[in-house]
Amino acid sequence: MPGPGRGLGRLAFGPVGPRRRRYTIGPEQLASLALPVGDDGVVIGVDDEGRPAVLGLNRPSSYDVTLIGGLWTAQVLALRAAATGARIVVETGRSPAWTGLARAAGGSGCVALHEVGRVPPQGPSAASPVVVVRDCGMRPPRGRAVSGPWQSVVTLLPYLGPAAPGLLEKASLVGVQRVSPDEAAQVGHLMRLSADTVRALPALPDGVTLWCTRRESRSVTTRATDAESGLLGGARRMD
Numbered sequence: 001m002p003g004p005g006r007g008l009g010r011l012a013f014g015p016v017g018p019r020r021r022r023y024t025i026g027p028e029q030l031a032s033l034a035l036p037v038g039d040d041g042v043v044i045g046v047d048d049e050g051r052p053a054v055l056g057l058n059r060p061s062s063y064d065v066t067l068i069g070g071l072w073t074a075q076v077l078a079l080r081a082a083a084t085g086a087r088i089v090v091e092t093g094r095s096p097a098w099t100g101l102a103r104a105a106g107g108s109g110c111v112a113l114h115e116v117g118r119v120p121p122q123g124p125s126a127a128s129p130v131v132v133v134r135d136c137g138m139r140p141p142r143g144r145a146v147s148g149p150w151q152s153v154v155t156l157l158p159y160l161g162p163a164a165p166g167l168l169e170k171a172s173l174v175g176v177q178r179v180s181p182d183e184a185a186q187v188g189h190l191m192r193l194s195a196d197t198v199r200a201l202p203a204l205p206d207g208v209t210l211w212c213t214r215r216e217s218r219s220v221t222t223r224a225t226d227a228e229s230g231l232l233g234g235a236r237r238m239d
Helices: 027-032 071-083 096-104 164-170 181-191 195-203 226-232
Strands: 042-047 052-055 063-068 087-092 111-114 130-135 151-157 173-176 208-212 217-221
Touching: 042 071, 042 208, 063 071, 063 164, 071 087, 071 096, 071 130, 071 151, 071 226, 087 096, 096 111, 096 226, 151 164, 164 181, 173 181, 181 195, 195 208
Parallel strands: 063 151, 063 173, 087 111, 087 130, 130 151
Antiparallel strands: 042 052, 042 217, 173 208, 208 217
């Protein structure tokens, strides 16, 4: 695991936000700060040291994320990405599982559902970034929606299936939730994780994700807001 002195940006949690004039506040104002200052992106939780983990999905270059985990975490990520101004496109074979989220996002069309293989071109831009969530099972087919400037792709895998090695190979960032010991060993080999990290994967609590590249890894706990809990329920690995 990275030491205290290493920033989240090295793990692809970024990019660093625009440089503006520095602000100075007094200690009495600290409690009013609800979001981290300095990075642009989606606040996905806190790490083991209590620091906010911010995932930068809206980028001027291609960005692929593979999440081996549960629907709950993918939906929280989608909701929070929508709150940053991104358009969310969900490619899924289980539309009923996403309908409530799309309705809760309002009628503005910021969350759109499409059947597998039927995602039309989105026309992403810096002013209108897109996050495509592919919820297509253990064998997601080749999709029309690929990552590119201002369009990130998040692929959800419930378990480590036949498609996983290829997806992990091309992913810019990988999230792993609780998996079996055999799956943990395979992920550890593919992502070059330490032995201690591999041993920890089968015992990860609900709501905890190991986010990793082949250089670093960081455990992040996602806690739902009251609104998210009301819509999605409590954190869970299994759907």
